[in-house]
Amino acid sequence: MKTSPLKGMRDYLPAEQRIRDFVQGEILRVYRASGFERIATPVLEDMENLDKSEGGENLNLIFKVLKRGEKLQKALADGKEKDLSDMGLRYDLTLPLSRYYAANKEQLPSPFKVIQTDRVYRAERPQKGRLREFVQCDIDILGDESPNAEIELIDVTARALMAIGFADFTVRINDRRMLRQMLEGMGFAPDSLDSVCISFDKLDKVGPEGVAAELLEKQCPETAVAALRAFLEKGQVSLADVAALCADKSLGDNVKYVMDTVTKLAGGAYKVAYDPSLVRGQGYYTGMVFEVSCAGFAGAVAGGGRYDNMVGKFLGQQVPAVGFSIGFERICAILLDQGFAVPAEKKKLALLYAPGSDFADVLQKAAQLRGEYAVTVLTTGKKVGKQIDRLAHSGYAAVCFADKYPEIKVIEEA
Numbered sequence: 001m002k003t004s005p006l007k008g009m010r011d012y013l014p015a016e017q018r019i020r021d022f023v024q025g026e027i028l029r030v031y032r033a034s035g036f037e038r039i040a041t042p043v044l045e046d047m048e049n050l051d052k053s054e055g056g057e058n059l060n061l062i063f064k065v066l067k068r069g070e071k072l073q074k075a076l077a078d079g080k081e082k083d084l085s086d087m088g089l090r091y092d093l094t095l096p097l098s099r100y101y102a103a104n105k106e107q108l109p110s111p112f113k114v115i116q117t118d119r120v121y122r123a124e125r126p127q128k129g130r131l132r133e134f135v136q137c138d139i140d141i142l143g144d145e146s147p148n149a150e151i152e153l154i155d156v157t158a159r160a161l162m163a164i165g166f167a168d169f170t171v172r173i174n175d176r177r178m179l180r181q182m183l184e185g186m187g188f189a190p191d192s193l194d195s196v197c198i199s200f201d202k203l204d205k206v207g208p209e210g211v212a213a214e215l216l217e218k219q220c221p222e223t224a225v226a227a228l229r230a231f232l233e234k235g236q237v238s239l240a241d242v243a244a245l246c247a248d249k250s251l252g253d254n255v256k257y258v259m260d261t262v263t264k265l266a267g268g269a270y271k272v273a274y275d276p277s278l279v280r281g282q283g284y285y286t287g288m289v290f291e292v293s294c295a296g297f298a299g300a301v302a303g304g305g306r307y308d309n310m311v312g313k314f315l316g317q318q319v320p321a322v323g324f325s326i327g328f329e330r331i332c333a334i335l336l337d338q339g340f341a342v343p344a345e346k347k348k349l350a351l352l353y354a355p356g357s358d359f360a361d362v363l364q365k366a367a368q369l370r371g372e373y374a375v376t377v378l379t380t381g382k383k384v385g386k387q388i389d390r391l392a393h394s395g396y397a398a399v400c401f402a403d404k405y406p407e408i409k410v411i412e413e414a
Helices: 014-033 046-050 056-061 069-078 094-107 148-163 176-185 190-200 203-217 222-232 239-243 249-266 328-337 361-371 386-395
Strands: 044-048 065-066 083-087 112-121 133-142 167-174 271-274 290-294 300-308 321-326 347-354 374-379 396-401
Touching: 014 112, 014 133, 014 148, 014 328, 044 046, 044 094, 044 300, 046 083, 094 112, 094 133, 094 176, 094 321, 133 328, 148 167, 148 249, 148 290, 148 300, 167 176, 167 249, 167 361, 176 239, 176 249, 190 203, 203 222, 239 249, 249 271, 249 290, 300 328, 347 361, 347 386, 361 374, 361 396, 386 396
Parallel strands: 167 271, 347 374, 347 396
Antiparallel strands: 044 083, 065 083, 112 133, 133 321, 167 290, 290 300, 300 321
């Protein structure tokens, strides 16, 4: 039998799990104090739903579940690979939420402010920072089409990040509709805009020249590519620059309103910036998108956006929706690298008792000690010295022998 977990999945030792529990607990505390309610959905979803979810590259990373029994035999006989599976593991929490809302809409408040913290699965190539099983911490607002929903999500998420010790971060904001209108005005075909946006998303990595080269490889019109490159090579692109190229001026006004309001709420605790190259990978985003980047760390620690069309795929009518997800695994990895310790955590004490002791008396003594310590009860080992060394290695700060209660011995890892 193999003892290692599957590639791209992890076991968590108690010390790391304590940090994960603390982080999740603080995030949930802030979310709940802001009026959001937690739900849960199954890890498996119907493959038809997953295939139609506009998840971008994530659709190629779905763990699919084979049909069973006669249905599988028939699919094998037909020789159609697509028909072999009828369900798959969720790759994020947005599709399950959309299905959940459509199924339970009449029993839910409007707008519905919801929390999801759960595991999701993607068939990534395993590498540092890329897991096949990972936790997402999401908040969403369904039923509010106003930009106030974006503001509230950004504010709550920022407060959650600050509650777990993050500072000096920047909330970057864009609107996909502005980007698409600008690109279409430059001469890019409407049906090519999704592909153009994927290339544009790489601006901060490859620069204007690299974006232009990739677009030419995609056989985009040379005049459109030249117009975009000239625009980008002017230097830093402002919100006003992009808004001036959009037919719908209200889009720029809404982004400015969100940025100004969030800046006021931040009170200097974090920064807010317009990022014209921010696209976000999921195809289901329809409007404003946002990410949180942290000084000194590559990649985003949170991200989200508006997805007004997703719920409508189930209901047949549009339901405005916007969500923000904290990168739980990235947050925990950063805290571990920094040597983070859970604040105000009770020190751990082991109450050791001899075999044959009055166990009720032992547990009563443990209850008394729990006023100051987190206490576990253990039988005294044959080699007490080695037992204490192992306890110290596992993070215990003290031991107490039941027959010498209440005398406490402080221990340290050798």
